[in-house]
Amino acid sequence: MxxxxxxxxxxxxxxxxxxxxxxxxxxxxxxxIAQALESRQEEILExxxxxxxxxxxxxxxxxxxxxxxLTPARxxxxxxxxxxxxxxxxxxxxxxxxxxxxxxxxxxKMRVPMGVIGxxxxxxxxxxVDAAALCLKTGNAVILRxxxxxxxxxxxxxxxxxxxxxxxxxxxxxxxxVTDTARETAVAMMKLKYLDVLIPRGGAGLIRTVVENATVPxxxxxxxxxxxxxxxxxxxxxxxxxxxxxxxxxxxxxxxAESLLVHADVxxxxxxxxxxxxxxRGVKLxxxxxxxxxxxxxxxxATEEDYGTEYLDLILSxxxxxxxxxxxxxxxxxxxxxxxxxxxxxxxxxxRFLKEIDSAAVYVNASTRFTDGFEFGFGAEIGxxxxxxxxxxxxxxxxxxxxKYVIYGDGQIRG
Amino acid sequence: MxxxxxxxxxxxxxxxxxxxxxxxxxxxxxxxIAQALESRQEEILExxxxxxxxxxxxxxxxxxxxxxxLTPARxxxxxxxxxxxxxxxxxxxxxxxxxxxxxxxxxxKMRVPMGVIGxxxxxxxxxxVDAAALCLKTGNAVILRxxxxxxxxxxxxxxxxxxxxxxxxxxxxxxxxVTDTARETAVAMMKLKYLDVLIPRGGAGLIRTVVENATVPxxxxxxxxxxxxxxxxxxxxxxxxxxxxxxxxxxxxxxxAESLLVHADVxxxxxxxxxxxxxxRGVKLxxxxxxxxxxxxxxxxATEEDYGTEYLDLILSxxxxxxxxxxxxxxxxxxxxxxxxxxxxxxxxxxRFLKEIDSAAVYVNASTRFTDGFEFGFGAEIGxxxxxxxxxxxxxxxxxxxxKYVIYGDGQIRG
Numbered sequence: 001m002x003x004x005x006x007x008x009x010x011x012x013x014x015x016x017x018x019x020x021x022x023x024x025x026x027x028x029x030x031x032x033i034a035q036a037l038e039s040r041q042e043e044i045l046e047x048x049x050x051x052x053x054x055x056x057x058x059x060x061x062x063x064x065x066x067x068x069x070l071t072p073a074r075x076x077x078x079x080x081x082x083x084x085x086x087x088x089x090x091x092x093x094x095x096x097x098x099x100x101x102x103x104x105x106x107x108x109k110m111r112v113p114m115g116v117i118g119x120x121x122x123x124x125x126x127x128x129v130d131a132a133a134l135c136l137k138t139g140n141a142v143i144l145r146x147x148x149x150x151x152x153x154x155x156x157x158x159x160x161x162x163x164x165x166x167x168x169x170x171x172x173x174x175x176x177x178v179t180d181t182a183r184e185t186a187v188a189m190m191k192l193k194y195l196d197v198l199i200p201r202g203g204a205g206l207i208r209t210v211v212e213n214a215t216v217p218x219x220x221x222x223x224x225x226x227x228x229x230x231x232x233x234x235x236x237x238x239x240x241x242x243x244x245x246x247x248x249x250x251x252x253x254x255x256x257a258e259s260l261l262v263h264a265d266v267x268x269x270x271x272x273x274x275x276x277x278x279x280x281r282g283v284k285l286x287x288x289x290x291x292x293x294x295x296x297x298x299x300x301x302a303t304e305e306d307y308g309t310e311y312l313d314l315i316l317s318x319x320x321x322x323x324x325x326x327x328x329x330x331x332x333x334x335x336x337x338x339x340x341x342x343x344x345x346x347x348x349x350x351x352r353f354l355k356e357i358d359s360a361a362v363y364v365n366a367s368t369r370f371t372d373g374f375e376f377g378f379g380a381e382i383g384x385x386x387x388x389x390x391x392x393x394x395x396x397x398x399x400x401x402x403x404k405y406v407i408y409g410d411g412q413i414r415g
Numbered sequence: 416m417x418x419x420x421x422x423x424x425x426x427x428x429x430x431x432x433x434x435x436x437x438x439x440x441x442x443x444x445x446x447x448i449a450q451a452l453e454s455r456q457e458e459i460l461e462x463x464x465x466x467x468x469x470x471x472x473x474x475x476x477x478x479x480x481x482x483x484x485l486t487p488a489r490x491x492x493x494x495x496x497x498x499x500x501x502x503x504x505x506x507x508x509x510x511x512x513x514x515x516x517x518x519x520x521x522x523x524k525m526r527v528p529m530g531v532i533g534x535x536x537x538x539x540x541x542x543x544v545d546a547a548a549l550c551l552k553t554g555n556a557v558i559l560r561x562x563x564x565x566x567x568x569x570x571x572x573x574x575x576x577x578x579x580x581x582x583x584x585x586x587x588x589x590x591x592x593v594t595d596t597a598r599e600t601a602v603a604m605m606k607l608k609y610l611d612v613l614i615p616r617g618g619a620g621l622i623r624t625v626v627e628n629a630t631v632p633x634x635x636x637x638x639x640x641x642x643x644x645x646x647x648x649x650x651x652x653x654x655x656x657x658x659x660x661x662x663x664x665x666x667x668x669x670x671x672a673e674s675l676l677v678h679a680d681v682x683x684x685x686x687x688x689x690x691x692x693x694x695x696r697g698v699k700l701x702x703x704x705x706x707x708x709x710x711x712x713x714x715x716x717a718t719e720e721d722y723g724t725e726y727l728d729l730i731l732s733x734x735x736x737x738x739x740x741x742x743x744x745x746x747x748x749x750x751x752x753x754x755x756x757x758x759x760x761x762x763x764x765x766x767r768f769l770k771e772i773d774s775a776a777v778y779v780n781a782s783t784r785f786t787d788g789f790e791f792g793f794g795a796e797i798g799x800x801x802x803x804x805x806x807x808x809x810x811x812x813x814x815x816x817x818x819k820y821v822i823y824g825d826g827q828i829r830g
Contacts, residue, residue: 016747016773019770019771019773020771099792101790101791105781105785107791107792110769114804197803211630212630215626215627217633217802217804218632235826242828245828246828249828332431354525356434358431358530358819360819361819361820361822362819362820362821362822363822363824364823364824365823365824365825365826365827366823366824366827366828367828369828369829370827370829371820375516375829376516377514377516377522387632388527388529388530388611388612388632388817389529389612389804389805390804390805392819392820393819402803402804402807403807404773404774404775404776404777404808405775405776405777405786405791405807406769407779407785408779408781409778409779409780409781410780411656411780411781412780412781412785413656413660413781413782414664414782414785414790
């Protein structure tokens with residue numbers, strides 16, 4: 001088994017070739033990957049079947065089994081995803097903001113790859129292809145570490161991509177997989193000095209482990225305790241429609257709403273209308289005392305812990321607040337700083353909410369479900385950053401790049 | 416003594432007021448600081464004298480004592496530095512790249528403060544004022560942790576700034592100082608959950624301690640093992656002038672040159688001319704075998720360790736290389752990725768060097784000494800980043816900011 005250190009050295013050695021490869025060459029490699037995904041569909045399904053059978057033996061939950069399962073349609077969609085990345089503009093080499101200084105030095109900012117990117121993720125094998133393709137397009141070498149449930153699929157997909165990349169003259173080691181799925185290996189990866197950045201894609205537990213253990217730079221992603229705040233001036237119908245969408249359209253994802261705040265002046269009008277539609281869709285409600293006074297005992301009492309919880313399930317915490325100030329304070333305290341929305345007809349409230357809420361995406365009169373690289377028009381997404389350093393919110397290609405200053409002189413020395 | 420945790424909570428509580436304060440209010444506070452520095456000069460000198468006397472008793476080296484010492488001229492220059500920050504454009508609130516999506520959502524990127532910034536630095540008390548002023552201008556609360564040698568000066572300057580800020584109606588806790596100068600407290604600060612980013616300003620030892628211990632996001636700064644490469648086509652006079660400037664104009668700073676690479680074809684012409692001028696200025700040379708064949712035994716042999724060392728002193732390591740490829744490989748291997756320069760008359764060499772060198776600032780025909788926020792025209796500098804995440808090279812005001820997405824809708828839900 002190849003050690004992590006060897007993977008790191010190989011990635012570092014391969015990356016300079018990627019950095020200077022040029023867009024055309026990188027796109028050739030991506031197209032070779034897309035084609036291999038299509039032409040080797042049968043073998044991919046076989047490798048995936050080994051994971052599925054193993055998962056069934058281990059009594060894996062049906063939801064997880066479904067996420068693990070590849071089908072001809074899902075493989076075609078992976079290939080199409082890679083072709084979409086081919087069509088995106090390559091940020092590498094772009095010069096931003098060139099200036100000439102009084103002493104004649106010309107200073108420009110050149111977009112460059114980050115270098116070697118580590119990605120730790122969970123069960124879905126399509127992430128293996130998606131993440132590798134985004135890194136390749138931006139001239140980064142990538143070291144992937146997927147979940148053990150998808151080990152056979154990930155290994156086959158990585159080998160297929162390495163062959164495709166190599167067939168176009170780029171180094172196979174542009175894409176590598178950590179095949180040792182032990183937890184200690186993941187922790188060791190968080191300290192692997194060859195990584196320029198580590199991106200964990202997964203649940204709150206994984207993110208916490210990374211933050212506590214990593215010595216390499218990290219971009220935290222994906223934990224979303226998202227709020228909808230119904231202002232006193234809200235259009236009730238709009239508020240209900242947005243809340244129901246944000247909570248129920250896809251409850252298992254990070255941009256789904258987990259908590260509802262309602263201004264006291266509109267609570268009597270809003271809560272019964274909202275509760276009816278949420279209950280119809282099987283949502284369980286947990287509320288403060290005021291909520292329970294209005295909606296009755298079908299609403300369970302909400303604890304302090306509820307307000308801090310990302311359920312990823314058909315559960316919603318509710319609190320009635322006396323003011324916009326209180327709503328803002330509550331959100332800034334309990335939120336994971338992902339996405340929050342205010343529903344309001346009031347100009348001043350909308351501006352205060354936008355300005356004072358400290359989250360990656362702040363909405364007026366729209367569903368939090370739009371926080372997504374594709375919905376934002378980036379054409380791709382490697383994850384959604386909930387930290388403020390380097391990248392925040394949906395991360396497209398540019399989040400996988402850095403820059404360097406290039407300076408043209410003709411003999412300048414400092415006086 | 417206030418615990419770190421209390422400082423963190425106070426900073427977090429004060430910061431929202433700073434975030435919404437507006438440029439005019441923040442500039443008022445900065446001007447109040449500048450004025451207090453001038454009007455309370457005598458008291459500042461008294462506080463500083465306690466540090467100087469203590470330093471003398473402890474047998475502090477003259478160079479360090481000089482860096483620690485404040486004078487009326489140095490205090491005036493600190494005040495002028497703050498006034499310069501007043502005149503800089505405030506990045507906060509700027510909207511970048513607003514777009515309207517097909518569904519009517521308007522998405523903009525709003526520049527916002529990072530939040531709470533921690534800064535760990537060494538002896539010079541002027542950093543206390545400079546760092547606090549830059550953080551204030553960008554709406555960040557700051558927690559400062561200076562060296563124990565300057566404890567009395569730092570405490571007085573911090574109290575003075577807190578009073579000045581408070582006199583304009585902004586929270587005093589915008590600026591706080593860690594008065595406990597124990598090493599364990601510094602390590603605890605690297606794990607303080609209230610920090611949105613920690614910026615260490617100091618030598619290689621401090622940076623390493625931070626990288627190994629920090630659980631909060633970090634921007635590494637300031638370690639500069641900078642190279643000058645003399646290409647085969649170099650103008651020898653220009654090369655000597657740039658090398659002498661980069662090595663000797665101020666040898667104790669991070670953008671000074673530490674290592675010289677010379678193409679074999681030009682070594683016989685270049686090295687004697689360069690050595691003469693360097694020796695005249697007291698520079699000690701450590702070279703490879705080829706260097707010693709040309710310059711003789713006055714050059715000590717360079718070890719592997721020499722090539723990786725930031726001397727910050729009048730010492731230069733030298734290696735003769737057979738090709739541009741070898742020069743690029745050497746630099747990318749040994750450099751701290753700060754600043755490197757090629758001296759060349761060859762277009763192709765210049766372009767390859769700019770493209771393939773993996774450092775924050777890459778020069779053609781100019782001295783590495785220009786890597787500096789003021790020389791780059793930023794008007795200010797909080798440090799020089801040697802990492803690729805978030806900020807790279809000289810960091811001006813913008814490096815102390817993040818952004819959030821603000822989204823204006825009129826009822827959009829996701830289908």
